[in-house]
Amino acid sequence: MSQHQPTGDGPPAAPSGGAPARGGSHPGPGPAGRGDTAGALPRPTLESVAERAGVSRATASRVVNGGAGVRASLREKVQRAVDELGYVPNLAARTLVTRRNQAVAVVVSEPESRLFSDPFFAKHLRGISRELSAADNQMVLLLIEDQADFERVGRYLGGGHVDGALLFSLHHSDPLPDIARRVGLPFVIGGRPGWPGAESDRELTYVDSDNRGGGRIAVQHLQSLGRTRIATITGPLDQTSSVDRLDGYRDLLPDGDPDLIAEGDFTPDGGGRAMAELLARRPDLDAVFAASDSMASGALRVLREAGRRVPEDVAVVGFDDVEQIAAWTDPPLTTVRQDIEDMGRLMARLLLRRLTGQVDTTGRRGPTSVITPTRLVVRGSA
């Protein structure tokens, strides 16, 4: 059956409408919601909690925020009042004075990117969400579609609505890092930034997977299989991930034939085209390292149409390990796996650390960039 998925049958879970949270003493006045047209029942304030507990607002505040320096007896009283009233701090009010929003923005430029086609996006988000919610931070998602959006997002980032930002899929011309820097908003970038100078900019923190190492692993595997005419289908070379993977390939094949390198575009289509090209240039190739599973799937199809058997005649290795693709090609794809979710989690963690690290925007001691490992997943294609 579907792996986990407690599917169908038994609705065992049913933790009963268990008045989640807030219910406190009143497990929910039953049907509440419906009847009362009120709708806008005034939410309890710290003031009311304090009053009910018979203490001052200040003390109530202390308890709500950790309760350090408050006698146990009082602390308990306040806690009870909080529960009974179902008190929830008003974030806006708190933010107004603390200047902390307990929220970070996740900005994704150009939704056309792969971030959107593969499950990448969801995975990244999931990793980020995990880390963020553990620290009780919210995630505000900002998608950029066109030039005009940059302004909107820039304004938002500069508006002090979030404590930091996670920036994805940046291009050289992307103004976001500059904007963030200008307004002093801490941020972490997803993927190695590619603009000039980025590399040496010590203040730029990014998280990327070990693309180069992954490229090496792929080629290494192919070589260990005895293949000697190893070709590669790269991604768009204006993206650092593509370049890095190609560099990995070159690391092991320093003086390889340029004819064994073709540029794709991360789509199955592009992969197929590149494969055809390679086949035309070097009919004798016996292996291919495609810089993405999507491209690999396209290559696989072209190889089949060309009458080449995989892996007998041509061994194929992909990159990403997108289950949806890799596990379902024919034959299943051997590929380089990168843990997207972990990258997301790492990004969030880095940002959070910088945030709690006493706001020293100097970025001096801040943790620097991180490269997450990649590893080979052997299936049938190589």
Add this chain to the structure above:
Amino acid sequence: MSQHQPTGDGPPAAPSGGAPARGGSHPGPGPAGRGDTAGALPRPTLESVAERAGVSRATASRVVNGGAGVRASLREKVQRAVDELGYVPNLAARTLVTRRNQAVAVVVSEPESRLFSDPFFAKHLRGISRELSAADNQMVLLLIEDQADFERVGRYLGGGHVDGALLFSLHHSDPLPDIARRVGLPFVIGGRPGWPGAESDRELTYVDSDNRGGGRIAVQHLQSLGRTRIATITGPLDQTSSVDRLDGYRDLLPDGDPDLIAEGDFTPDGGGRAMAELLARRPDLDAVFAASDSMASGALRVLREAGRRVPEDVAVVGFDDVEQIAAWTDPPLTTVRQDIEDMGRLMARLLLRRLTGQVDTTGRRGPTSVITPTRLVVRGSA
């Protein structure tokens, strides 16, 4: 951002700290960013804008919020001050008094759902984002992974941090709708809710694609091809979308053989297994309607392994039209397309309308649920 901004030179700059203002004229290194450890340059307040414009805070506020009832000359003055200072309203302060957050939550329960595997998720989000940002609303993403998260999210929704919520992938036991209702938070559900009574609940607003109609379209197409022994691979029958698609199938095959129906789980794997089962039960079947492209891809593979040609021997129709899958199976999949992005947009629009519709929580006149159309995309498999 810097668009207008005659800044820099302006001799009037004087007004105390007024100068710096978020960079503007100094595009590059300037003072801001790097050197100064400050980082926390005090953002201009309405007060400072008013002062610079020589008006009261109240008037400045009016201008910032539309400027109705303010003489043109003054309005202009204030506007200029805003630009020069690079003033951006402090949302927290505004929220504190208006009780509007200009933000809605997007809640996704159980990330295991398909929402995460296919590009569904991203598409939904994109649609939502489009609509929301057009109305200048932010999107706060809340992912629920385990039971404990329900509490966290419930507390958040009840915390008055968002003006409304978009709820996804709900199960019967899902407490979210109840929580939202209890705290009087407007919400719209993604997908037809399946719990008992949901159907008749006039207050429940949801957006779903026409799954039933889609099922009909699929079968109709198969019939028009002359197929008479049409099987179907359903999704998990505890999900309304699966049930609806199956109902569509049944609409056209009211007295079909139960042996022609097998339950899958929306994964390629499950689709393959269901296909094998069907083949065993009715070796003579000549068509299959799979309730998802993923399952169709699995079915395709099993059919191939069983030596059946597609579409010659067995015609196959999928559902969803996930490009990544449908366009790359062999042969390309004929499938029922649903416009996910549009669904997202619709959900957001519905919620927004309810929000601006003068907060009448009575939901009386509120726009009710919407079903978005599906249509057939013919490729090679049928």
Add this chain to the structure above:
DNA sequence: CCGATTCTTGGGAGCGCTCTCAATAGACTC
């Protein structure tokens, strides 16, 4: 040319919460 209206403004009171600072109550030293 004056009182009545209608517009425009500015004053000021909070929204709910945090935080500094001073006051009070114990605890402890000698």
Add this chain to the structure above:
DNA sequence: GAGTCTATTGAGAGCGCTCCCAAGAATCGG
């Protein structure tokens, strides 16, 4: 037992903004 130090607690001042209300300016009929 007096003096000093420390752990608790409460009062009060805002954070930045919206909005009610009344004061002042402009308009208008008679």
